[in-house]
Amino acid sequence: MSEGDIIPPLSDTEQNEDFDDEVDEEELITAQKVLEIVETAWKNELCAPEILQHQTDMLELMLGQVAHMEENMKDLDKNDFRFIVHQMELERIRYVMASYLRCRLQKIETYTRHILNEEETREVAEKRLSPEEFKYAQEFAENVEQYFQQVALQYMPNMQRAEAEQRIVRPNLMSHVFIKANVDVPSVVVGVDDEEVDLTAGSQHIIPYQLVSDLIYKNQAQLI
Amino acid sequence: MEPCIIEFIGEKSIIGIVPNFSFEPLHLISGSVGPFRAGLPVHVPLWLGIHLRKQQKCRIVPPEWMEIELLEEIKEAEKKSKFFTKMPSEHYMVEAQLIMSTAPDDVPKCEELRTIIKDIFDIREAKLRTSIDAFIKGEGTYAKLDNLTLLEMHTVRPILPHSLDHIARYQRTAMATQRDTSTLGLSNSMNTSHFSQ
Known part of the structure; x- marks a missing residue:
């Protein structure tokens, strides 16, 4: 049930210099390595004041690995030793990924305008948000803006209305x-x-x- | 970071257990463990060891450093040294806490060990507070924290980074004020050094 530990070749891993010296397995990356990268990204994200580069590729690989493992576990008895241990590990991995994404969402909700403005100036390859996160940020910004407009801004004198610039929260x-x-x-x-x-x-x-x-x-x- | 996250990270440390069952190796995503042979020690991640111990499926082998004499030496060294000494394990507090609360019977002289580990932790904490005091008074923005473990760092988080952020903010404001006043041609007696007292 373990032969799936090696994940097929990847396209976007050149960021990681560690792989450069692996001549034979240049294109291969083990599930263990992916997990390490995801965990490092998670810790960095938790501690950094701003939002960091998204790790969609790595997360997707990890999700694939988790799904693969679950598929393998399907036929095992729920009380099987293997089932319990693998289940525990998967729970830990899911926690890391969920905590990572949740942390990013919190940053997006806090610094919405700031992040969106920054994203606009970035090249495609340097975008910090994944496409899904970007969509979320945009909708979140629109909704908040609309809400402010409806409950308060429209009742205010013109003077105070156009100060969107001042409402930007920056890390x-x-x-x-x-x-x-x-x-x-x-x-x-x-x-x-x-x-x-x-x-x-x-x-x-x-x-x-x-x-x-x-x-x-x-x-x-x-x-x- | 919350304390539970620090424990979560610490649970990845490897410890030795002696299982009372036999099983083929398990290929976890984070690496393979096993094979398990009844009566033979094997290395597993702490989270797995703790789980198995709770199920009465193994005995925990205390880490090498959980030993009175060695810890006494560390404690003395810690007292003498001006700096933080290197701890035998990056997560010594987490490991001690988890192992000793789950399996006190597997650790010889558990209570004594508990006291001495706590002593070491307290000495280090006191040292950390003194050095932070000196650091803040010295108006630094940067410091080296070698050998400080994650949990120890956490005891001064968020208060230390926050206070440093505030101090930095005051300094920037003071500098900006100084610039403003000097461009206005006012006297330079509004010097920032007055504020630092």
């Missing part, structure tokens, strides 16, 4: 976060006065998010 990108370096990163700027520090692999730091956001993006460090 504080300079908020402090805990990070752990995955690899050695030389001369990272760590203060407003351009102070620089070399991060060694495995070291931990507290630092304003904006100064290290590119390290997170490049997977050189992760939020903890």
